[in-house]
Amino acid sequence: MHLRSTLVSASVMALVAGGALAEELTIATVNNSDMIIMQELSSKWEEATGNTLNWVVLEENVLRQRVTTDIATNGGSFDIVTIGAYEAPIWGAQGWLVALDDLGDAYNYDDIFEPVLNGLSADGTLYAVPFYAESSFTFYRKDLFDAAGVELPDGQMTYDQFAEIVAKVHDPDNGVFGTCQRGKAGWGENMAFVGPLVNAFGGRWFDMDWKPTIDSEAWHNAVTYYVDLMNEFGPPGATANGHNENRALFADGKCATWVDATSAAGYIFNPDESSVADKTDFFQAPKQVTDKGTGWFWAWALAVPKSSQKADAAKDFLAWSTSEDYVNLVGETKGWVAAPPGTRKSTYENQAYLDAAPFAKTVENSILAANPADATLEPVPYTGVQFVAIPEFQGIGNYVGQQIAAALAGQMTVDEALKNSQQFAEREMAKAGYPK
DSSP states (O other): OOHHHHHSOHHHHHHHHTTOOOOEEEEEEEOSHHHHHHHHHHHHHHHHHSOEEEEEEEOHHHHHHHHHHHHHTTOOOOSEEEEETTHHHHHHHTTOBOOOSOSOGGGOGGGBOHHHHHHTEETTEEOOEEEEEEOEEEEEEHHHHHHTTOOOOSSSOBHHHHHHHHHHHOBGGGTBBSOOOOOSOSTTTHHHHHHHHHHHTTOOSBOTTOOBOTTSHHHHHHHHHHHHHHHHHSOTTGGGOOHHHHHHHHHTTOBSEEEEEGGGHHHHTOTTTOTTTTTEEEEEOOBSSOOTTOSOOEEEEEEOBTTOSOHHHHHHHHHHHTSHHHHHHHHHHHOGGGSOOSSBGGGGGOHHHHHHOTTHHHHHHHHHHOOTTSOSSSOOSSOOSSSOSSTTHHHHHHHHHHHHHHHHTTSSOHHHHHHHHHHHHHHHHHHTTOOO
16 A cells, blocks of 8 residues: 555645645544544554644544534534534535535545435535444344344344344343343434334324424334333443443343444454454344334544634545545454445455455445435435434434433333423424424
8 A cells, every 4th residue: 555645635745845834633533443443543644744633532422512512603623523424414505514525536436335425415515524334233142042042034023023032032140131222312322223213113203294293103102112122121221321332232242132333343243342253143123014214324424614724634634534545454454344334335345354244245235225315104304214304303302312211211201201302392393493
């Protein structure tokens, strides 16, 4: 790999060669394994360019709060921000982000999966570049299923069948819980699981007139199922567990099943990180009354706020850290199973990755099959699988997540949680002037 020639733009190299002062960039990011790897490897970019990176690494909910506040107020605290498929098109359309269509021919935009590009664009303009993308599926322990005599049904199982299986492999006396699902409140935490669950039970966030439907029978059935499943077969203190906590529990052998991000497969199947790497397999996220919207779609991506005064250097880092060469760098230095998944076609044409990642084709197919434009049983006026692509959703989704976490903790009933959520959503949508 010719790092200097292929990963560093000519413009930045010229500035360094000409003796210009190097830039210090502040990057806000999430504390997941892929970004920790990026932080470790970023020294190569720093050495090549003379620039430096100041990393602000935050838990997911805190990251969203900090970055949203800074972006909305034009605060200028960050030169690079980690955002997702929810924020990128909304913030781009509002003029808060720098367009990223000009990273050069070597960046090879055509190599990025079209749904991922579309999910990070607004009106045909790209506002964030992906370092990984994901859908969701079910991780399970093959050894525990075999010991319990569990056979997977043909085709996509229902959540009712899933609960029956979970009951058979639940063994808390030996430190293994039947299932670990997200319980930490947040639109991108517990609601990332509950949203597709509601889809599976035939629910939706809004009807065609933008009226919230959170107090519907479908929502009640889905959330009651979730609360009962977790209280009977989940780990104690589940309301403190988000993606990272459940990933650690599963990797430590404490969970028999886990429905979560396909991107976690690189960690779970990595024997250097996971004690169950050779005991894990996966199947599709369950359905119930419908199979629509049962696997979510998400991309974590990097963007440059309009408030940054160092956009050129920031874009150069983005071009480096989300390139095909960067994927290869991770594979060669950290092991191919750890390579960033879900973004580039070339990754799924790389035999070294395919050999190391038994989940590769399933992940690719899951991402390409996720359809944010058709994710509910009944018609809706919005796009999105586990979120609704409107600015008001962040506040509504966080509130609903808090109410459902309270129901999971036994602080209120499911009926009370959904009634409160419905009233809050109605107030927020009325204030925002819906229907538009």
